[in-house]
Amino acid sequence: MRISPSExxxxxxxxxxxxxxxxxxxxxxxxxxxxxxxxxxxxxxAFPDAGGRAFLVMDRLLADLRTGPTYLRMPEIAGMVVDSxxxxxxxxxxxxxxxxxxxxxxxLVTPLVAVRKFMHSLKRYTARRGNEILGTTGQxxxxxxxxxxxxxxxxxxxxIADYIERNPVDAGLVRExxxxxxxxxxx
Numbered sequence: 330m331r332i333s334p335s336e337x338x339x340x341x342x343x344x345x346x347x348x349x350x351x352x353x354x355x356x357x358x359x360x361x362x363x364x365x366x367x368x369x370x371x372x373x374x375a376f377p378d379a380g381g382r383a384f385l386v387m388d389r390l391l392a393d394l395r396t397g398p399t400y401l402r403m404p405e406i407a408g409m410v411v412d413s414x415x416x417x418x419x420x421x422x423x424x425x426x427x428x429x430x431x432x433x434x435x436x437l438v439t440p441l442v443a444v445r446k447f448m449h450s451l452k453r454y455t456a457r458r459g460n461e462i463l464g465t466t467g468q469x470x471x472x473x474x475x476x477x478x479x480x481x482x483x484x485x486x487x488x489i490a491d492y493i494e495r496n497p498v499d500a501g502l503v504r505e506x507x508x509x510x511x512x513x514x515x516x
Contacts, residue, residue: 358440360439360444362448363476364434366432367470400470401434403462405462406459407510409462411427414427422442427513428496428512435492448475497511
């Protein structure tokens, strides 16, 4: 695991693009990625522009499970997403941790290829399979944009890894992280 303690410099950044949020991608540097089901947050809800604050607000609403679909509760869909995440380990990224919650996914990886490439492939494949399972082929499955954050240092890396493992416990889904089958904790 390589962790650079400083913010990315223009010479270090593999790719940058902006949609609603800025996205810095860097190969061989850990990144924390969160994406969610389409329609899983209230459509009329405004979020702060600051990435960290927006993430906290979004994550609390997602954990509350009061809005939108929770297809990832279905074992067939959750298992397929887990298998897809594991399949890419050592091919497209070094996998450090993940959790598939009822309406969103957290992933901590060190990319071996461009983040945009593996995220497009991962979301496209799981959306197609998820829609097949649901019998809703061609419908939006994932929200377009993901939240991502380059890991700044080793301390943050372990804080994020712990956050991912504890997410099902904090959401009241299980008592211990290793009891949640759709995460890296029992793996």
